[in-house]
Amino acid sequence: MGYLIQLEAYEGPFDLLLDLIAKNEIDIWDIPIAAITEQYLEYLFSLQEQDLAITGEFLVMAATLIRIKSRLLLPPEPVEEEFEEEVDPRLELVEQLLRYKFFKEVSVFLQERYSNAAKVFTRGQMAAQLDMTPIFTDPVGDVTVTDLKNLYSALITEAEKEEPVHSVPSSISLPERMARIRVQMVGQPRVTFQDLLRDSTPEEIVVTFLAILELVRLGEIAVVQHESLGPIDIEPFALEVEVQ
Amino acid sequence: MTIQEAEIIIEGLIFAAEHPITPQEIGEIVELDVSAVESIVENVRKRYATGALLIRNVGGGYQVVTKPELAPWIEKLGRPIINAPLSVAATETLAIIAYQQPVTRAEIEQIRGVRSDSAVNSLIERELICELGRKNAPGRPILYGVTEKFFQHFGLRSLEELPLQGISEWK
């Protein structure tokens, strides 16, 4: 019978055994182990003749089959306890085969579902094109056509003007501001940062800030904040009053 | 293929295409001419009238999207929602585009006196302006103009309805 078994690709020893059982139309609960073992080994030999590698799992199964076969040939071991039933040495293998057979059937079902599912298509344009576009609930807000007109009119009027002459900012210099801070602090235990900034233009705020930093560097004042987010106090250390 | 079959196939193609699909592309697949495809798309649009979906034209192609009025619901699915008002920079830029379109970014910047790229981008995001093509000038700069949405939001039918009172001639 040797070469009758086609060289098929089997997933593993269980797959091969199930195929042999199916081909021989054998009742899985009553496997003729001797015959099946013979066919199983023939398949392995045929693989060997073709120089095909036989994986370890096939060899382990061969050993298992031979062991079951020899146990079936031996007279049953004397039963030690009366109620202990003799277990069929094939039972474990049969259970494994049935379990594998079940999953093999499920995988056929899955393959079918898989190829059917391939026939439907989801929306082609995903997140990047559609979903992540921000939604502007109110893209225009309160802006009216009149606003647009007024803005445009103002911009155009401005743009039509001659290149503006840079006006000289009426700013004060850093030394000047430092001097003023010194004066402001005469006779005061402290002034707050806010006091120094009162009624300042943004430019003056910057100059004041730089002046404070410079005075701190010179060791003339200390800047203290007694609590987080509280007022910033500026306290004199040693004032050198220079009046300009 | 009957017209009814073609309608279903075309609907499926628009839905499944990874880019807005043009009537030409559809025509090649279903072997129909562009005008036949366009009229079939109109049939799909009619069928969609009662539902949540809409076939819109983007860049010469069709795209299935949900109707704009569903936005407040769909936003709940995790799409970013922005209801920040237009910035002054964006509003100025929009005013210039509305009155001067087609206009390049450089021309906008010349009037505003400041860089305007982020303002232009935010107006594009809000779909208030769009690219109209390129100017025949060195560097072939992009020309911008206002969109359909702009007219809708400002309740205008055309640019001619923009008020002109008090605007001095610039061009």
Added chain:
Amino acid sequence: MTIQEAEIIIEGLIFAAEHPITPQEIGEIVELDVSAVESIVENVRKRYATGALLIRNVGGGYQVVTKPELAPWIEKLGRPIINAPLSVAATETLAIIAYQQPVTRAEIEQIRGVRSDSAVNSLIERELICELGRKNAPGRPILYGVTEKFFQHFGLRSLEELPLQGISEWK
């Protein structure tokens, strides 16, 4: 909100959602209970009967897809085929994971009777399975389970849709 309005909102939500959206998620957004959502979805399905689209149940959620009979046409769009064929080894391994999750590789190999590391790796690569943690056993082996993508790619509503026949024979 009338039922008709709810129907359109729900249709829009299913269409716009990035992933299959469950009746629970929809219910939270539209403030309706699950059974109401389910019956409204059935109405959308009826309306879809004449078109190209289909609402399918996958992994407990709804998803809009094209009808299977349109596949020959939509394939012409050249969209990449996600469902590259699965090997027998990978499918068997996946079957075992689907039924027995959380399950270790050793347990899979015991059932299949062969080493299954490459099958497990290919399933992880395809994102059909993922690690679920580690088993409290010597060596703390990794436990595997199926992913949302598994349901999508197999068009399965839930694990309960897997066949049960024969399972009593060995369990």
